C-alpha cells in the first residue's frame with residue numbers, strides 16, 4: 001500500500017502534469033503538394049488542423065500549352081511549409097514529439113526525371129495540364145493495340161497521364177537521353193520525387209509510389225497494382241521503358257515503405273501515408289462506402305465516385321482509378337477530371353488583370369444577374385472528361401456590346417459547373433446509380449455563387465464542409481492508420497462533421513436545361529481548333545485525319561443547333 005505522502009506527491013505530480021504541455025496529445029502532419037502551392041498542416045485526432053503554412057511556387061509556361069514546375073523549388077517550398085507550420089504549432093504550446101506520423105498528398109501525373117546516381121533532376125517537372133504531347137498522344141492512339149490499354153490501366157491515351165510526358169522527355173531532351181542510355185534514368189510522379197528527396201536522395205534511395213499515384217502513369221495494371229508487360233511493351237517502341245527505373249508500388253498506408261525525413265526540424269519523423277490528392281480528398285470526405293462521391297474544386301476539378309473493390313472501366317469518358325489501398329484490398333473510383341477550375345479564376349486575375357484576389361472574381365461575378373449570354377469554354381489544356389478534346393483551346397461564345405467583366409467572371413465559374421454536370425451524367429450511365437447529393441471541397445468551393453450554380457445545374461444538393469482542407473486530412477488519415485492514431489473507419493465517424501453548408505437547387509429545370517444546351521453547343525463548336533490549322537499546313541497524316549474529324553464535329557454542331565431550334 002502506498003503511503004499518504006506518496007499518494008499526495010503523486011496527485012501533485014499529476015496536477016503539474018496536467019498544467020504542463022499535454023504530452024498525451026496526438027497529432028499527424030500532412031504535406032499537401034498541389035499544382036499551385038504546397039502546404040504543411042498538423043491535424044489533431046479530431047481531424048482539426050491546428051497549424052498550417054502555405055507557399056505558392058512558380059508556374060512556368062515556356063510555350064503555349066506547356067506547363068512546368070521547378071522540381072527543386074517544389075522541395076524547398078515543402079521544407080519551408082514544414083518549418084513554418086511547426087513554428088506556429090510550438091508557439092501554441094505543443095511539442096513536436098506529439099506528431100506521430102506524416103502523410104503526403106500530391107498533384108498527380110506531373111512527371112519528374114532524374115539521375116539516380118546523383119539525385120539531380122534533368123528537366124523541369126512536366127505538369128499534368130501540359131498539352132505539348134497532343135501530337136504524340138495521337139501517334140500512340142494510331143498504333144495497333146492502343147484500344148486495349150484502357151481496360152488494363154483504366155485510362156485512355158491523352159496528354160494527361162505521365163507516360164506521354166516521359167516519352168516526350170526521352171525523345172526531345174538530350175540530357176535525359178544520355179542518362180537513359182547510361183542506365184541511370186529514374187522516373188517519378190511528385191509523390192515519388194518528394195519521398196525520395198525528403199529521405200535524403202540517392203543516399204537512402206527510398207524510391208516508391210502508392211497505387212493512387214501509380215495508377216495515373218499508364219504503366220500499372222489497375223487490378224493487380226503491378227507494372228504490366230503489355231503496357232510497357234506498347235510504350236517501348238522507341239525507348240525501352242524497362243530501362244527506366246520505375247518506383248516500387250507500395251500500399252498507401254505503411255510504417256516502413258516511405259522512410260523518414262532526413263533533415264530539418266522533423267528529422268527522423270516517419271512518413272507513413274501517401275495518396276494522390278484526389279484520392280486523399282475522397283478519404284478526407286470519408287467516402288469509404290461504394291456510392292459515395294466528392295468533387296474537389298482546386299486548380300482543376302475532380303469528381304471521384306467510390307465503386308468498391310472492383311474497378312469500373314468507363315465507356316462514357318471517365319477514368320478508372322485507385323481510391324486507396326490501406327490494408328490488402330484496393331478500393332476503386334470512377335473519376336471525372338476537369339483540367340481548368342481555379343486556374344480559370346487565376347487566369348482572370350493574372351492574365352487579364354481582373355483583380356488581385358480569387359474571392360474578388362466571385363464578387364465580380366455577383367455584380368451581374370446571369371452570364372448575359374456568354375459561354376466560356378475554358379479549354380486551356382484541351383477539354384478533359386467526359387469530352388477528351390485535345391485540340392480545343394479556350395473559347396468565348398456570345399460576346400456582345402452588353403458583355404462586361406462580370407459576365408466573363410460568371411462564365412468562368414459556370415464552365416466548371418457545366419463540366420461537372422456532364423461528368424455526373426456520364427457517371428450515372430457508367431454506374432447505373434444517381435447521386436442524391438454531392439460533397440465538395442477545394443479552394444474554389446469557397447465561392448458560394450459557384451456552389452449555388454452547381455446545385456442549380458446538377459439539381460441535387462451540394463454539401464460543403466466547414467473544414468475544407470480535406471485533401472490534407474486524407475493524407476493524414478492514411479498516415480495515422482499506419483501508426484494506430486485511428487484504428488478503423490468507425491473511429492473517424494466524428495471527424496470533420498461540424499458545420500456543413502448545403503446549397504439546394506433553386507433554378508427552374510427549364511432554365512438549367514437551356515443553359516446546358518448552350519454549353520454543349522459551345523463545346524461542339526470549339527472542337528478541331530488546331531486540327532484545321534495543322535491540316536492546312538499539311539504537317540502530318542494525322543492532321544488530315546483530324547481535319548475529317550473537325551468536319552464531323554461541325555456536323556455535330558449542326559445537330560445540336562437543330563435540337564436547340
Ligand SMILES: Nc1ncnc2c1ncn2[C@@H]1O[C@H](COP(=O)(O)OP(=O)(O)O)[C@@H](O)[C@H]1O
Pocket residue numbers: 034035036037297298299300341342343344345346358359360361362442443444445446447
Ligand atoms: N472565393 C473564391 N472564388 C473563386 N475561386 C477561388 C476562391 N478561393 C480560392 N479560389 C481558387 O481555388 C484555387 C486554389 O484551390 P486549392 O484547393 O488550394 O488548389 P490546389 O490544391 O490545386 O493548389 C485557386 O485557383 C483559387 O483561385
Ligand SMILES: O=P(O)(O)OC[C@H](O)CO
Pocket residue numbers: 034035036106107108109128276277278298299300301
Ligand atoms: O492541384 P489540384 O488539386 O487541382 O489536383 C491536381 C490533380 O491531381 C491532377 O490530376
